[in-house]
Amino acid sequence: MQTLTAPTAAVAEDIGNIVSLEHVNVRIDDQSRATLFYIVGLGFTRDPYMNVGLNNMWVNIGDQQFHLPTGTPQVLRGHTGLVVPDLAELKERLASIADQLSGTKFSWADRGEYVEAVSPWGNVYHCYASGKFGSMKLGVPYVELSVPVGSAAAIQRFYAEVFEAPGTVEDGVARVEIGARQTLVFRESKRVPKYDGHHIAIYIANFSGPYDYLSEHKLITEDIRNHQFRFQDIVDPQTGKPVFTLEHEVRSSRHPGFRRALVNRHTSDWQ
Numbered sequence: 001m002q003t004l005t006a007p008t009a010a011v012a013e014d015i016g017n018i019v020s021l022e023h024v025n026v027r028i029d030d031q032s033r034a035t036l037f038y039i040v041g042l043g044f045t046r047d048p049y050m051n052v053g054l055n056n057m058w059v060n061i062g063d064q065q066f067h068l069p070t071g072t073p074q075v076l077r078g079h080t081g082l083v084v085p086d087l088a089e090l091k092e093r094l095a096s097i098a099d100q101l102s103g104t105k106f107s108w109a110d111r112g113e114y115v116e117a118v119s120p121w122g123n124v125y126h127c128y129a130s131g132k133f134g135s136m137k138l139g140v141p142y143v144e145l146s147v148p149v150g151s152a153a154a155i156q157r158f159y160a161e162v163f164e165a166p167g168t169v170e171d172g173v174a175r176v177e178i179g180a181r182q183t184l185v186f187r188e189s190k191r192v193p194k195y196d197g198h199h200i201a202i203y204i205a206n207f208s209g210p211y212d213y214l215s216e217h218k219l220i221t222e223d224i225r226n227h228q229f230r231f232q233d234i235v236d237p238q239t240g241k242p243v244f245t246l247e248h249e250v251r252s253s254r255h256p257g258f259r260r261a262l263v264n265r266h267t268s269d270w271q
């Protein structure tokens with residue numbers, strides 16, 4: 001059989017099977033404080049169509065979201081990268097909510113290239129000005145997880161084998177490509193907190209391939225319903241051993257949320 005080799009320029013346009021990372025879900029215990037931090041402070045937009053009560057809030061950031069159900073607070077093991085339109089305006093907004101969030105874990109600091117903002121429950125966000133991540137003007141360019149020492153290569157193998165996601169491993173850091181402009185980063189660390197049940201949601205193009213692999217390896221934690229399934233354990237494909245836990249809500253492009261238009265206000269217009 002003849003094998004065709006695509007030119008490098010063509011290969012560079014390829015993406016893997018994970019089309020996008022849509023939301024990060026962490027429970028919080030106070031919707032008023034969440035409004036102050038995510039809407040007033042970070043400047044994002046509450047989804048006006050879904051979960052508008054007190055038991056959950058969806059927060060739009062460009063084409064991505066945070067899901068914030070009310071409950072025992074959860075903290076992502078690592079941090080989430082964000083792109084915001086203007087860092088100076090962000091700093092003004094964060095300063096404006098400091099008094100109201102005193103006594104919580106809220107803090108913020110100018111780290112030069114980015115502004116670090118910590119939620120009232122300890123979730124860490126690195127906020128970059130638009131321009132740092134290609135054409136993204138507002139959104140979530142990456143999620144970075146702290147993973148056990150020695151696990152990065154196995155994690156990269158997992159996403160490559162199960163999700164056909166391009167990735168690299170260098171100096172204990174695995175980078176897994178999500179679509180054309182997002183990344184899942186796994187950075188080895190000596191301090192990996194206990195997993196508390198937070199999750200991420202991804203969309204994939206080929207749904208049955210990953211489902212079959214994860215099903216065969218008994219890794220599905222919630223079977224298919226509403227065009228999605230869930231798994232938690234990332235395993236080394238070479239040994240089958242779990243190396244890191246992070247619940248993934250895995251959706252097909254037939255899920256009603258796929259490419260749903262998200263409302264995003266323009267904070268600069270009225271401040």
Ligand SMILES: [Fe+2]
Nearest residue numbers: 025067201249
């Ligand atoms: Fe979710």
